[in-house]
Amino acid sequence: MASTTIEKLSKGDFIKALQQRYQEDSGENISQKQLGEIVTAFTETVAASLLEGKEVGFIKFGTFNLSQRAARQCRNPQRPDETIIKPACVTPVFRFSPYVRKEVESVVK
Numbered sequence: 001m002a003s004t005t006i007e008k009l010s011k012g013d014f015i016k017a018l019q020q021r022y023q024e025d026s027g028e029n030i031s032q033k034q035l036g037e038i039v040t041a042f043t044e045t046v047a048a049s050l051l052e053g054k055e056v057g058f059i060k061f062g063t064f065n066l067s068q069r070a071a072r073q074c075r076n077p078q079r080p081d082e083t084i085i086k087p088a089c090v091t092p093v094f095r096f097s098p099y100v101r102k103e104v105e106s107v108v109k
Contacts, residue, residue, distance in 0.1 A: 015039060050092055062096040 009017070015035045022030055046064050049056050057063040069089050076082040096104075 011036075011039065058097075060097055060099045062094055062100060064092065064094050066090050067093045 015032050018035055018039075019030060019032055022028070022035075046056050050064060050066055053066070055063060055065040067090070069091055071088040072086050073083050074086050076084050
């Protein structure tokens with residue numbers, strides 16, 4: 001894959017882009033404050049669902065879920081000759097749908 005520069009999109013920039021897209025698609029206006037509240041509610045709802053052990057999926061976008069990571073031995077980055085045990089943990093993960101992966105692959109080669 002060719003080297004690609006990734007530009008970071010802040011929450012505020014995302015909300016502005018969402019507002020512009022909504023206006024173009026519907027012809028209606030929605031405030032950035034309202035969209036900010038919707039985005040916050042979305043992220044809080046996904047987090048709460050994960051805490052309840054639920055998987056959150058969106059067709060043609062992807063799935064949020066929890067992944068169980070086993071305990072493992074790692075190198076201590078401050079002392080490379082020393083190994084440490086990293087305990088087992090549960091971590092949130094997001095997996096893009098095949099549709100999104102295919103779209104990205106068609107643009108970024």
